[in-house]
Amino acid sequence: MKNVEEEMGLLENNDNVKELVENLNYREKVERSLALIEEAYERYGDGLVVANSLGKDSVCVWALAKMVNPGIKGFIVTTRYKPAETVRFMKESVTQYPELKVFRNDGEISDRLYEYDPDRCCQELKVLPTRWAIKEMDVSCWVTGLRCTEGRTRTDYKEVEERDVGLMKLNPILIWNEREIWQFLALNGIKVNQLYAEGFRSLGCAPCTKISTGDNERAGRWVGTSKCGGECGIHTRPLTGDLVEAK
Numbered sequence: 001m002k003n004v005e006e007e008m009g010l011l012e013n014n015d016n017v018k019e020l021v022e023n024l025n026y027r028e029k030v031e032r033s034l035a036l037i038e039e040a041y042e043r044y045g046d047g048l049v050v051a052n053s054l055g056k057d058s059v060c061v062w063a064l065a066k067m068v069n070p071g072i073k074g075f076i077v078t079t080r081y082k083p084a085e086t087v088r089f090m091k092e093s094v095t096q097y098p099e100l101k102v103f104r105n106d107g108e109i110s111d112r113l114y115e116y117d118p119d120r121c122c123q124e125l126k127v128l129p130t131r132w133a134i135k136e137m138d139v140s141c142w143v144t145g146l147r148c149t150e151g152r153t154r155t156d157y158k159e160v161e162e163r164d165v166g167l168m169k170l171n172p173i174l175i176w177n178e179r180e181i182w183q184f185l186a187l188n189g190i191k192v193n194q195l196y197a198e199g200f201r202s203l204g205c206a207p208c209t210k211i212s213t214g215d216n217e218r219a220g221r222w223v224g225t226s227k228c229g230g231e232c233g234i235h236t237r238p239l240t241g242d243l244v245e246a247k
């Protein structure tokens with residue numbers, strides 16, 4: 001006889017995230033992530049789309065999704081400020097996976113907006129194209145590479161969330177730690193952005209990303225601003241509905 005959780009499925013789990021981080025081993029985490037994606041794909045079909053930021057975590061989630069079903073699609077949000085290495089890696093990724101669709105806001109914004117209003121800059125260059133992707137690709141469940149051990153702003157998430165009404169968000173590697181990401185990538189021979197070889201641990205736009213050390217992987221993001229170690233907004237701002245509030 002199945003227990004209640006097996007009946008309900010992993011998508012409805014109410015497990016303690018912190019305990020999962022500490023108690024599951026690498027293999028159990030991989031199996032859990034695959035099961036989450038598989039279950040979500042069964043439920044949402046082509047409405048399930050991976051948000052691939054081209055960072056190590058996204059690359060990991062993308063590979064897991066492809067293990068579940070090679071037909072799963074994805075989108076990349078890029079900006080005019082991405083480092084050359086990231087642009088190169090993006091081109092290679094899209095060549096290998098034409099089902100990765102690229103979104104970019106080329107509209108006019110103030111010079112060096114990232115210096116005096118990085119929230120606004122991220123809203124225009126990252127959040128807005130993410131909204132476009134979700135609408136254009138008719139996404140009902142987006143899949144992210146978010147991890148709860150990544151930094152101070154990422155401790156409060158669940159594996160399955162509905163932050164925007166009608167848009168499910170699946171965070172299938174939420175409970176993985178940094179070492180397990182590298183373990184998975186190494187064991188599966190998966191290529192990553194060259195910037196990791198230089199010491200970067202979390203990648204963003206060139207003006208807003210520095211090499212960092214210490215516990216907080218995201219400490220090198222937006223250094224010197226109130227946004228330091230924080231978020232671009234795609235995980236915290238509305239992705240559907242009226243944009244007036246978001247602006």
Ligand code: SF4
Pocket residue numbers: 079081113114117118119121122123125126204205206207208232
């Ligand atoms: S990371 Fe920096 S440059 Fe990129 S969109 Fe955000 S504020 Fe602008």
